[in-house]
Amino acid sequence: MEDRRDMLMSMFSAKGAKIDTNKGDEYYNKLLKNMNDRLDMLENSDVASKTSITQVLDAQGLTRRDFMKWASAACAMLMLPPTFTPTILRAAELMNRVPVIWIELQDCAGNSEAILRSDAPTIDELILDVLSLEFNETIMVAAGHQAEEHLHEAMEHFKGKYLCVVEGAIPLKMDGYYGTIGAKAQTFKDHLLEVAGNSAAVVAVGTCATFGGVPAASPNPTGAVGVQDVVKNKPIINIPACPANPANITGTILHYVLTGQIPELDHLNRPKFAFGYRIHDNCERRAHFDAGEYVEEWGDEGAKNNFCLYKMGCKGPMTFNNCSIVRYNEAVNWPIGAGHGCIGCSEPQFWDKYATERPMADSRIKAPTGGVEKSVDEFGLGLLTATGIGIGIHAAISATAGKKEEEK
Ligand code: SF4
Ligand code: SF4
Incomplete structure (x- = not known):
């Protein structure tokens, strides 16, 4: 994994790279202080999920050393100097403070499947077990009215604090009735607007959620669009790909835990750390x-x-993505x-x-x-x-x- 970090760093700082990877000591010292202040604040906040990263790693037979190696590579992926590795470790341990509501719209659940169906899950995938996944139709036990009730409770309890992760496109033709949910037959569009409207930020995962993806392929019979075509009043982070790489999902959430802000984005709202290279x-x-x-x-x-x-x-x-690196x-x-x-x-x-x-x-x-x-x-x-x-x-x-x- 140290090799992977070296590989990541050399590639990120390679000649021709379009992202400034060295912003100077003053910048990084200030950033480190801000991050540690943010983590202090999170440490003193309510635990949203009772699962800790240590429990998850133990259950998988992974050691602290494996965790350190992962943090080192994650640090490089976020284009931070190696001195930030302990802070990344700390942030990963505090990821259970971040509530997440994950909704499925017009999709194949391929992004969830890519994360869940691994025989030997990576730490990026295991990190998702630590998040407080308050609602996720693919993995939750509850169904029907019980699920809807839990969704509304979570939205109310974590109002303005949760990340709304969206998987799938939004069909707009026929007044949106190609996709409905719940007893009231709420359209996907209204469902998205409701859940996104109470969130801190929206993370669109996979190409269906970001740009319409396969459902939007010509002749696009359902009028499928991406999240950013519907949600206009929240910060939106697009993590496209089919499926989105778990490392990029984790990296984005990790950035949010570390800074309380969304990462620097390109003109398509994709994090530059992941989509700044062809x-x-x-x-x-x-x-x-x-x-x-x-x-x-x-x-x-x-x-x-x-x-x-x-x-x-x-x-x-x-094509802009970091598959050739990560x-x-x-x-x-x-x-x-x-x-x-x-x-x-x-x-x-x-x-x-x-x-x-x-x-x-x-x-x-x-x-x-x-x-x-x-x-x-x-x-x-x-x-x-x-x-x-x-x-x-x-x-x-x-x-x-x-x-x-x-x-x-
Ligand atoms: S295989 Fe594709 S990405 Fe790789 S060098 Fe050839 S054209 Fe470029
Ligand atoms: S190599 Fe290209 S097609 Fe394959 S996952 Fe990466 S961006 Fe998608």
Whole structure:
């Protein structure tokens, strides 16, 4: 795990990274003091959940040393200096002070499943056991009126203090009656507005909740949209991907515990610590991209040698996410490592725009810091020089090939 921390730090501070990773001693000293003041305050507040991280780790046979290693990597992921590691540990121990209400809307529960169905849960996944999950339809025992009653009690008791985590899109067509809940057939939209309205902040988890995801794919029969299209009066943090990486969910909640604030966001409301980099920036196949070595068809020599998947439709060059750094399942592997290109699942409209096994010639993308939309070629030229030219050439080749196919 120390290796993982080193890897994370070197990648976050790599040449070309678009986030300032060293803000100076004065900044960090002040930040550390503010964080410790906040944790002192939380320590003296009510325990919202009786489960402690120590109990959870013991039950899984994990040691304090494992916990320390996790905190060190979490510290790097949040782009904090190593001296913040004890503070991260303390914050994780105080996560049971933060009440969370987790609602399911138009989705497959894939984000919950990704967290819950692990044979060997990572500490990121176990942290969620420590949170005071006041309401979660997927895992709670209560159902029907009993569940609704508990939801309303929790909203009242923790009014203005809880985090509202949302999984799933919101159907708006037919006055929202494609999705209803409870005896009064409350629409998903009204259910969301009620729960979000009493929260401190809203965390939209997964691409359905952030941008509409698969339910919003053309022709979008239910008029599905993301949380930010409905909730207008609360801070919203988007953690897209299909599913969202548990490390990014934990990192966001950890940031809230540490600071009482939402993390710095990009123009799509995604935390910059997780979505400030393109998949392509840190991809293990990048050297093959630069060398012009590509998989040309599934199962060929290039595939056997782990060559770049750009020609097989990899959308890593236009997708912002940290999968290539954090990976999945305790950094064991990730989609490109397993042999398939990125399908841009953390970007808006990914199903219509990116989920094909062909390269794109005309994608318009924005830098995470905002700014003007550019094509892949222009964007690549601005940020990647030679690499951008590479993308442009291959995009042009694919466009020409596409035209030839059409002419045929
Ligand atoms: S195009 Fe895809 S596979 Fe190739 S280097 Fe970029 S992210 Fe990796
Ligand atoms: S590699 Fe791309 S498609 Fe796969 S999980 Fe990451 S962002 Fe989504």
